[in-house]
Amino acid sequence: MDVKLERTDPFSNRVLACEARGGDACEAMVVVPTITRPGEPFTVGVSILDRFRLPSFEGADDVRLSAGDEDKDGMALSFSADQPAIVRVHGIVLEREGLHRLACRLNGQTFHSNPTLCTADSRRRQILWGDPHIHTILSDCHPDRCRSLNLACIASRDAYFLDWVTLADHVSNGRSSKGKWKAMWTAVDLFDDPGGFVMLPGYEASLQGWSGGDNNVYLLNDLPAYVDEYDSGNTLTLAKELGERLPQGAFFIVPHHTSRPGKHGAIPREIYPGADVMPVVEIHSKWGTSEFRGNPTPLKHGVADAPSFVRDLLAQGYHLGFVGGTDTHTTLTFARGIESPHIDRLPGLTAVQTNEFSRRGIFRGIQRRQCYAACGERMLIDVRISGARMGSERTVSLEAARRARTVRAQVAGITDLESVEIIRNGQVVHSATPEGWKTELNWRDTTPLDEVALTADDGAARFAYYYVRATTVGGGKVWSSPTRFVLACEPGRVVRPRVGLHAF
Numbered sequence: 419m420d421v422k423l424e425r426t427d428p429f430s431n432r433v434l435a436c437e438a439r440g441g442d443a444c445e446a447m448v449v450v451p452t453i454t455r456p457g458e459p460f461t462v463g464v465s466i467l468d469r470f471r472l473p474s475f476e477g478a479d480d481v482r483l484s485a486g487d488e489d490k491d492g493m494a495l496s497f498s499a500d501q502p503a504i505v506r507v508h509g510i511v512l513e514r515e516g517l518h519r520l521a522c523r524l525n526g527q528t529f530h531s532n533p534t535l536c537t538a539d540s541r542r543r544q545i546l547w548g549d550p551h552i553h554t555i556l557s558d559c560h561p562d563r564c565r566s567l568n569l570a571c572i573a574s575r576d577a578y579f580l581d582w583v584t585l586a587d588h589v590s591n592g593r594s595s596k597g598k599w600k601a602m603w604t605a606v607d608l609f610d611d612p613g614g615f616v617m618l619p620g621y622e623a624s625l626q627g628w629s630g631g632d633n634n635v636y637l638l639n640d641l642p643a644y645v646d647e648y649d650s651g652n653t654l655t656l657a658k659e660l661g662e663r664l665p666q667g668a669f670f671i672v673p674h675h676t677s678r679p680g681k682h683g684a685i686p687r688e689i690y691p692g693a694d695v696m697p698v699v700e701i702h703s704k705w706g707t708s709e710f711r712g713n714p715t716p717l718k719h720g721v722a723d724a725p726s727f728v729r730d731l732l733a734q735g736y737h738l739g740f741v742g743g744t745d746t747h748t749t750l751t752f753a754r755g756i757e758s759p760h761i762d763r764l765p766g767l768t769a770v771q772t773n774e775f776s777r778r779g780i781f782r783g784i785q786r787r788q789c790y791a792a793c794g795e796r797m798l799i800d801v802r803i804s805g806a807r808m809g810s811e812r813t814v815s816l817e818a819a820r821r822a823r824t825v826r827a828q829v830a831g832i833t834d835l836e837s838v839e840i841i842r843n844g845q846v847v848h849s850a851t852p853e854g855w856k857t858e859l860n861w862r863d864t865t866p867l868d869e870v871a872l873t874a875d876d877g878a879a880r881f882a883y884y885y886v887r888a889t890t891v892g893g894g895k896v897w898s899s900p901t902r903f904v905l906a907c908e909p910g911r912v913v914r915p916r917v918g919l920h921a922f
């Protein structure tokens with residue numbers, strides 16, 4: 419195999435040494451593209467991390483990467499002291515189709531890469547991994563822990579091999595300025611490198627409880643000044659203000675840690691800006707998971723009494739895909755043990771299915787819900803429900819709604835799978851406990867959809883949604899974006915809005 423090694427450049431080394439200098443080697447992070455093609459060379463990232471998951475500067479020479487189907491002995495890698503222990507190995511090839519993991523030996527321990535699906539099927543789009551929610555020193559929030567914009571981009575790109583990020587710094591409550599806004603855009607311009615590493619511009623616009631809570635705004639194009647509706651606005655007024663400044667489709671808003679007490683993300687119908695403007699919700703961050711009340715990794719801060727979990731929002735009839743982010747206030751997506759104690763759960767991540775490795779590709783992928791959320795591990799998930807892709811919506815006749823649906827899911831983790839569950843309208847309707855790190859699920863749902871359909875809180879639609887959630891023994895999780903089925907109106911049925919639903 420003809421491989422080439424690429425080390426980090428001197429500027430990256432200096433930035434990492436200044437702000438994220440790691441100690442003794444503790445683990446190997448091995449990152450491969452989630453989709454690879456048989457016979458086509460690709461790049462593997464290897465970074466040796468310390469116990470806080472900062473890149474080690476202590477040197478390592480007992481590292482072996484098993485880099486392909488035939489590579490039983492592995493390739494020796496070495497790292498010198500006083501340099502970040504990071505390398506990109508170009509030219510790795512897999513010949514056999516199917517799910518693979520690479521292995522890396524470090525100090526007698528084996529670490530696996532994220533799974534890759536090697537497939538010749540060109541319909542399987544590339545998957546680009548990112549953290550849409552990084553805070554830097556611009557946030558003036560936890561300034562003792564946050565780091566610079568340079569570090570944010572360099573650590574994400576070089577130490578953790580992410581494909582894209584958003585520096586989603588706070589603007590509300592007087593925490594931004596014209597200068598900070600310009601600094602964010604300068605970093606976006608400096609580091610955006612289509613095909614290599616993408617900067618998705620955005621910021622965090624905080625709102626009050628019952629007004630939508632904390633939301634991030636993501637932008638396709640330049641926005642001369644940020645819009646902040648902190649004191650008196652809500653998700654709808656924020657969307658309207660942005661809509662007056664930007665072309666249609668050039669921004670979207672994403673609620674996050676929606677179960678946070680006080681500033682929770684309950685979204686009454688009168689402030690819901692619509693699925694075009696709010697296509698996804700951040701289901702997990704280092705704060706914890708907001709999927710449903712009672713979930714095993716809730717926000718460490720406690721949870722709101724309001725109906726503000728993701729399950730509540732889906733039940734209202736909002737079509738929301740899922741993203742994961744970190745909300746890191748150390749500026750380091752994978753750092754652990756150095757965040758504030760209430761922001762120290764496993765990192766949330768977003769996987770975007772797109773063949774367009776550019777800002778536009780990432781932006782449109784999320785806007786179209788062609789994405790999924792993960793926590794801790796870059797897991798693979800693909801779900802088809804009677805042919806419908808995850809994140810899509812299908813209108814079905816009453817007759818079709820009464821026919822069985824087939825749920826097919828392909829799932830793989832870095833560590834072994836613990837469970838794979840199919841959720842329909844907030845309920846687990848099927849679960850499996852597979853052995854090993856990969857599985858395929860095939861389940862027929864014979865329940866007539868019209869018997870279990872929910873009614874949107876404005877009475878406009880009867881619908882059902884499905885998603886698949888998988889967990890690993892390593893604490894990893896993945897959530898497919900919900901697939902929604904909307905029942906076509908039955909002849910003669912009069913849809914009456916349900917009143918009083920917002921008076922919780």
Ligand SMILES: [Zn+2]
Binds near residue numbers: 553559560747
């Ligand atoms: Zn903050």
Ligand SMILES: [Zn+2]
Binds near residue numbers: 551553586622745
């Ligand atoms: Zn945040």
